[in-house]
Amino acid sequence: MDKELFRHQIEVAAKEKKAALVIKHAKVMDVFNQEWLDADVAVENGQIVGIGEYEGEQELDAAGQMLVPGFIDGHVHIESSMVTPAEFSKAVVPRGVTTVVTDPHEIANVSGITGIRFMLEEARKAALNIYFMLPSCVPAVSFERSGAVLKAKDLRPLYQEKEVLGLAEVMDYVGVEQAEEDMLQKLLDAQNENKLIDGHLAGLTDRLINVYRTASVQTDHEVTTAGEALERVKRGMYVMLREGSVAKNEKNVLPAVNEKNARRFFFCTDDKHLDDLMAEGSIDEQVRMSKKKG
Ligand SMILES: [Zn+2]
Structure with missing residues (x-):
């Protein structure tokens, strides 16, 4: 990965910059602890960079739908x-x-x-x-x-x-x-x-x-x-x-x-x-x- 892009991803994860896309109000599957989370998912350059509370350039309201890995x-x-x-x-x-x-x-x-x-x-x-x-x-x-x-x-x-x-x-x-x-x-x-x-x-x-x-x-x-x-x-x-x-x-x-x-x-x-x-x-x-x- 390009170094500047790498830096940018980290800054978005750290909430210093807005994410390109944030999926809000989803039930997020935590596959590691096997439970559902109420959280936003921040996506930057096609990669998930944060789960928690995030703001995005584009925000998508999942309205309580389940969000799971493919x-x-x-x-x-x-x-x-x-x-x-x-x-x-x-x-x-x-x-x-x-x-x-x-x-x-x-x-x-x-x-x-x-x-x-x-x-x-x-x-x-x-x-x-x-x-x-x-x-x-x-x-x-x-x-x-x-x-x-x-x-x-x-x-x-x-x-x-x-x-x-x-x-x-x-x-x-x-x-x-x-x-x-x-x-x-x-x-x-x-x-x-x-x-x-x-x-x-x-x-x-x-x-x-x-x-x-x-x-x-x-x-x-x-x-x-x-x-x-x-x-x-x-x-x-x-x-x-x-x-x-x-x-x-x-x-x-x-x-x-x-x-x-x-x-x-x-x-x-x-x-x-x-x-x-x-x-x-x-x-x-x-x-x-x-x-x-x-
Ligand atoms: Zn085979």
């Missing part, structure tokens, strides 16, 4: 919706989803780095915060001939893109377990860049979960039972509750979630077709489903 889809292949990121955003933003973490695995499978760069460019045009994890296994299996092969050296330059958060769904458990040269390099590159690593551990044993944790894999979205979820949380992983067009796991994994471990779980759609997004929704539908289950 939903985040923790892992999604936008290509599975069969539309571009900008069109995808039109389906999910009205549902309250304001951020997604995407893995352009499907397009990378056939178009390689060109496909990933296309998605990065298109994502910048969307009315949605779109972050990226880099496809770790292209092709998904060694005998697949879908068109592209991505090695560690091909992925490395992409870590310089500000939207790239890490390495996506590491599914080649044989490669991880046997510490194969290129897989090892991909995992190390992500770590050396201080990036995150997502797993893909369907049906793996405790021994392999230990291997994945040692390889710094932090998440899994392939969990299908509450028992599998707890095995991963026990070892410090985060588990995604997945509900897509085909893979529907939320209902079966939910019993694992309790007050003590709830912060180790989050939602994702993984693969959801556009018609399902339009008809059912996205993360909003998952929140409704969880609420119904108590």
Whole structure:
């Protein structure tokens, strides 16, 4: 961020200057203490800079309506919706989803780095915060001939893109377990860049979960039972509750979630077709489903 802009943000937060926008009289969700606040929310340059009493150049009266953070889809292949990121955003933003973490695995499978760069460019045009994890296994299996092969050296330059958060769904458990040269390099590159690593551990044993944790894999979205979820949380992983067009796991994994471990779980759609997004929704539908289950 530009230094002058940074200074300006602080001055607005300190109430020395008026905020560009203040939302007044809202019930503000405090997600950390899990309670509602009666407060104004000050926004400057697209960033919340204050919660309390503020004056703004523009003031918006929320008249007691609830003000909550947007939903985040923790892992999604936008290509599975069969539309571009900008069109995808039109389906999910009205549902309250304001951020997604995407893995352009499907397009990378056939178009390689060109496909990933296309998605990065298109994502910048969307009315949605779109972050990226880099496809770790292209092709998904060694005998697949879908068109592209991505090695560690091909992925490395992409870590310089500000939207790239890490390495996506590491599914080649044989490669991880046997510490194969290129897989090892991909995992190390992500770590050396201080990036995150997502797993893909369907049906793996405790021994392999230990291997994945040692390889710094932090998440899994392939969990299908509450028992599998707890095995991963026990070892410090985060588990995604997945509900897509085909893979529907939320209902079966939910019993694992309790007050003590709830912060180790989050939602994702993984693969959801556009018609399902339009008809059912996205993360909003998952929140409704969880609420119904108590
Ligand atoms: Zn996936």
